[in-house]
Amino acid sequence: MKFPEPLVSGRLVKRYKRFLADVILDEDGAAITAHCANPGSMLGLKEPGSRVWLSQSDNPKRKLKYSWEVMEADGALVGINTAHPNKLVEEALVAGRIGPLAGYHSLRREVKYGKNSRIDILLEDEGGSKTYVEVKNVHLMRQQGLAEFPDSVTARGAKHLAELADMVGEGHRAAMVFLVQRPDCGRISLAADIDPTYAAAFEVAQAAGVEVYAIGCDVRLDGIDAVRPVDISI
Incomplete structure (x- = not known):
C-alpha cells in the first residue's frame, strides 16, 4: 500500500477524545489537529513529543485536513491508522x-x-x-x-x-x-x-x-x- 502523497512530519502534543491528535508541524511550527483513525487505547504510542507523520487531504468536505498515519516508537516506525x-x-x-x-x-x-x-x-x-x-x-x-x-x-x-x-x-x-x-x-x-x-x-x-x-x-x-x-x- 502506497501513500498517495508524501507524508508531513511533526511532533505529537496529545491524543484525545479517541479520534483527535494535536501536532506541531516540523515544516513551519504550525499547531494543527489531525484525525486519529484508531479507536483503541494506543497504549505506549501516545507519548507527547513523539515524532509522527501525517497524510493530507484536499477534500473541502473534511473537517480535518490531516490524518495521523505513522509514528516513531521504540526506535521503529509504527502504523497507527486502523483504516488500512x-x-x-x-x-x-x-x-x-x-x-x-x-x-x-x-x-x-x-x-x-x-x-x-x-x-x-x-x-x-x-x-x-x-x-x-x-x-x-x-x-x-x-x-x-x-x-x-x-x-x-x-x-x-x-x-x-x-x-x-x-x-x-x-x-x-x-x-x-x-x-x-x-x-x-x-x-x-x-x-x-x-x-x-x-x-x-x-x-x-x-x-x-x-x-x-x-x-x-x-x-x-x-x-x-x-x-x-x-x-x-x-
Whole structure:
C-alpha cells in the first residue's frame, strides 16, 4: 500500500477524545489537529513529543485536513491508522503471503453475515466454498519483540470471534488474521490481563475450529506492506 502523497512530519502534543491528535508541524511550527483513525487505547504510542507523520487531504468536505498515519516508537516506525489493515491483508492474500489462505477464486470485502455483521474479507473458491476472514490491527508492544492484542477491552472483538465460530459450525472455514503494523515484533500473544473476556472467547473460538494467522508489516514513510510471518504464541 502506497501513500498517495508524501507524508508531513511533526511532533505529537496529545491524543484525545479517541479520534483527535494535536501536532506541531516540523515544516513551519504550525499547531494543527489531525484525525486519529484508531479507536483503541494506543497504549505506549501516545507519548507527547513523539515524532509522527501525517497524510493530507484536499477534500473541502473534511473537517480535518490531516490524518495521523505513522509514528516513531521504540526506535521503529509504527502504523497507527486502523483504516488500512483490511487493505493490507487483502494485498497479502492476493500475493499469496498467507499460505493457508492462498489460491481462492474470489475475494470480497465487507460482506454481510452472521447477526447483523459484516466480515472483513470473504474468500470463495470455484466450487463455492467460503472462508470468512476477520482482520485485527495490532501495534501494542510491552515486551521487546512481542506484539499483543488487544490494547483495550473489546466487546466487539469477542462478538466477532463467536460469529466466526458460528460459521465453522455451519460447515465453512473461518480465520482470524492479526496484522502487526510494526516491524520489530516477531511474535504475537493475547493481552489477557487487559481483556480476559476476549482471551476466553478466543480460546472457545479456537476450540471450535477458527484458524489463526499473523503477518507483520514493513512500515515506511512512502507506504506499508504486510510481508513478514509472525509467530503465534497463544
